[in-house]
Each structure stands twice: as C-alpha cells, then as structure tokens.
Amino acid sequence: MGNKGDLMTFRPDIMVLDATMRDGGLVNSFNFSDDFVRDLYITNIKAGIDYMEFGYKASKEMFDVNEYGKWKFCDDEDIRAIVGENHTDLKIAVMADVGRCDYKKDILPKAESPIDMIRVACYIHQIPTALEMIQDAHDKGYETTCNIMAVSTVSESQISQALDILMQSPVDGIYIVDSYGSFVPETTRNLADMYLEKAEGSNKYIGIHAHNNQQLAFANSIEALSRGASIADVTVNGMGRGAGNCMMEQMLGFLRNPKFNIYPVIQFIEKHMVKMREECVWGYDIPYLLSGILNQHPKDAIRFLKEHRTDYTSFYKEQFEKL
C-alpha cells in the first residue's frame, strides 16, 4: 500500500510521528520534566501530529531505573498521568527493543493501557524475535510497526528476505531506518521502492526514520513520502541521538494537509527547546557527517564531541581505520 505523488499538493494519507521523547531521550537519558512532556503532548495535538512516541518499554531487569528518566520504561501509569484517557486524535506509541524488553510482562493488554501502538525495533538478525513480539502486541490489541535498524549495513537480499517474512505477519507498518545517517535521497528512493513493492497488495504501510548526519534527514523523509511511504518520524528541533532527526518544524512547514499546524511547534521550541539546547547537545556537526559518509555507528562521533574536540582530521583517520 502507498500513494506516490506530488508533495506540493495535498496528500491526506501522510502521517507524522513525534519521536522527540524516544530518540531525544537518548540524548538526555530520558530526563524530561513533566512540564515538558505535558506541553509536548498538547503541542502535538494542536499541531495535528498523528502519533506521539513516549519512549522505550525497556526491561527493568536489564536497566537500572535510577540511572534513567522514567520514559526509558514508559510505565502505563506514567503515560496516563500525562494523557489521562487521551480522548484526542493523537495516538500514543512506545518502542520495544528486541532483547531489551520484557514484553510479555511489561506490555499489558491494550484494553488496560493508554498506549495505541507498539513499535518493535530490531536488527536484521533479530527478525524472528521481532515477529514474536509483533504477534504478542497484535494479539493484545495494539497497532504495531517493525523498525529494522541499520539497514545501510545489510545486503539487499537480506532486507528482501526480512520483508517477505514480515509480510506474512500481522504487523501494520514497516519502517526504513537510516540509523547511521548514511542515506542520500537516491538510496532512500531505491529502498522505499523496494519496501513498497513488497507491501503492494497488503494493507501494510511504509515509514521512514532518518538521521541528520549529512543534513539529509528532511530530504530523505520527503523522498520516501514522495515514493509512497505513509509515515515519517520527526522530532522537535531534530532532538535525537547524534546528529538528530528530521525536524518536526521542517516537515510541518512543508506538508500541505491543513490539519498540520507549525505554529504550536514554534511556540514549544521557544518555551522549551532553547533551554534544552543549553543543557544537552545534538545536531549536525563534522564528525557526524564523516560517520554518515563512512556508514559508521555514531557512537565515536558522540564521544568525540562530548570531549569538545575539533581535531577532525584525527577523527577522520580513526574512522577510516575501522572500515
């Protein structure tokens, strides 16, 4: 399923998911104030956003609850404290990482939960476990997506196989995930065409989650949408790991569907993100460009920038040695 087409015109099928607290949570260890979260929830409603991802459903056996803010765990009662029964058009999503989530225990039946969608994130070799998690969430009554990470490091035949398997599952959406920010629009176009061809005839949709290493997160997201993807992940001010993500304000300034509204997002940035940018660091910088070009995990670049280094040539040489 998927509508190609001219983005300058109105494409009512396009949905937007706010991943600020999930991908941005990787920047500040999920330490968002309740005031921030409540305002973001209201902003998303006003801005016409379709889904708000609150964070991860991470295993408390595996991660120390004292080391992270509560949105790494997304207990249903913590979400409910913000959204109540959420009688709005904004749906609530959380991410469940394969191997890092006690999903059988921690994901309650949908009827008892404020959550609408479980996004299962996995690497390609984890697809079998992802399928179990998708089935579990589906059986409990949730919408589901499968976000196959780091596909820039995987052969097309493997991706093709994974997609064939997913097409037999009850998953609702499948995401193209550019974890390393290494895609250029041409890469995105080719992958989007492949994912969409696999999804043809099913009622599954394709999504795009981009990283901004080469300042192409927005361009790649547009490209995927124009080929027929139906949902794009964005974050306010691009807040997300390393170079960050496609910015909500970019996307809402671009989409022509009158349900979207950029102004509340600008208000939110003025009130919360100016301060946030003083407290933690994300966004485009030379080391992210280089790790994106070289298709490397951003962790070295994150460490380099944390040390306030600007000896970019050393970084370049170090990255090359890892190839």
Place this chain on the structure above:
Amino acid sequence: MGNKGDLMTFRPDIMVLDATMRDGGLVNSFNFSDDFVRDLYITNIKAGIDYMEFGYKASKEMFDVNEYGKWKFCDDEDIRAIVGENHTDLKIAVMADVGRCDYKKDILPKAESPIDMIRVACYIHQIPTALEMIQDAHDKGYETTCNIMAVSTVSESQISQALDILMQSPVDGIYIVDSYGSFVPETTRNLADMYLEKAEGSNKYIGIHAHNNQQLAFANSIEALSRGASIADVTVNGMGRGAGNCMMEQMLGFLRNPKFNIYPVIQFIEKHMVKMREECVWGYDIPYLLSGILNQHPKDAIRFLKEHRTDYTSFYKEQFEKL
C-alpha cells in the same frame, strides 16, 4: 547540454565551484586574512575543486573601500598576490552584480588578468543589463555565467522568457539560484528540467546555487545535478549569507569522481573554520527555516539573530504580516 543520471556512479562532467569568499564574505564583510585565502586556494587545488570565486568586482564609486575587505572589490593585483600566474587546474572566478559593478573599467581584458570567469548576478528585471555585461566579459575573453537571483519570487513564464534571451547570448552557464532557501527538491527538479530543456542543443550548462534555510541546500544541489545540471556552488562549512550554502565537505563526501578529495577540506576546517565560527555566525536556525518556508528575503532573520533573540513566535508573526 546536461547529463542526467545516477549520482552513485561516476559523473565526470560534474564541476564544483567554491564560493566561500564570495557568499561567506557577506558574513564577515570580506575580511579574510591572507593566510586564510592562501590556504583556501591550496585546499581547493588539493580537493579537486574546479573554480574558486574570490569575491565581488564591486564598484569603488558606490562602496567605501575602508568599510569592506579587499575581496569585495577583487582587484587583479590582490588575486595575483595569492595565485601568482595560477598555473593550476583551479580556475578563478569573480562575481559582478548588475548595477553595482563598473565592469567596463574594472574588468580588464582576460589576457591581462588572473581571472578566468565572470559570474554576472542579476534580478530578472535586470536581464538586459546582464546581457551587456556578459557580452563585455565574453568579448574580453572570459568564461561567463548568468546567475538569476531570487527566482522563487518570479513566475515561470518570466523565467522562461529570460532563459530564451540568455540562450541567444554568448553566456557559458546559467545558474538556478535559490536566494531565499525556499526550494524543496521537487521545486529544484522542476526548475532544473526547465532550464535544461531551454539549454538543450546549445553548449550552455546549468548550475545550482542553494541556500540552507530548510537544511536542503545539499539535497537541492544533488537533485539539480541528478537532473543534468553540471556545476554546483559550495562553501567550506557552508559559510554564506544567513543560513549559508551547500557545504563543500558534504558535496565532496558524496561525489564519486576520484579527482575530488575531502581530506584537505577537513584539514582546512580544523585549521580555519573552527576559529571563524567563533568570530561570525551563519548556518541553519529557526528564523531562516521560517523565512525559507515563507519565501522571504533572509535580511529580517539575519537581524533577528544578530540581536540574539529567541522569541521565534514574534518573528513568525512579523514575517506573516509581510506576505
């Protein structure tokens, strides 16, 4: 003339022009140290850049030489002090603005000058004068381009007319210029197709000069090249007016022609641009995004950011009142 095609493969026809001193000069009033300029010249040679634009040939009758650095005027002897007789593959360009250049007097015959190319910048209503300047430079022995600015504010039929006229001129290249950073790749694609269709059968090439208001300068440049444009303007670190330009390091990390080399650019950034970024401000920010989306001149955004304001909602409302 123009080769479409897959950019992941080798497109030997693609040329790159370094506009750091010209567009970046608008940020620091053309006050580059000789050390900076000499290193940039050597960097460009090592990086495989095709053209280096040194600045403007601005009228000394109109502009006070004490108010600007020498690269606003680009006297031949100042260029020669850097490049000597320039026995390299790197060609030297300068920009001549219609109405702000005493071209008859200040542009010497090519045989006496280190300059190779005169880039004539004009608004659409200035095309007749641009033609005179192009003819003058051509007759003096220079390569020429015509850079029609702010085409995002002009109707397609006007652009079409301007292109028809330019096709009758001796101009070598015609630039798509996104002065306000308002293009998305779809806009660029449509304009590139139009410019290229007009140029078909001629030996004129098409260029792209992008601004980064929506963080789309790189994406728009790639898009134009993939449609058949032959030359892209870049600047080191994106240094240029307002949101800046497509970054040389982005473009060289992307192009597959082995003559291009990103490493000397990373060296130059480490040595010069880290310091430059402390001295003056350019690059993506919320007000530029908004002026780009609203297709407005960046001057209000530049002023807003100079005052270190973050009341983005006031800026948004002020810009809307001007529409």
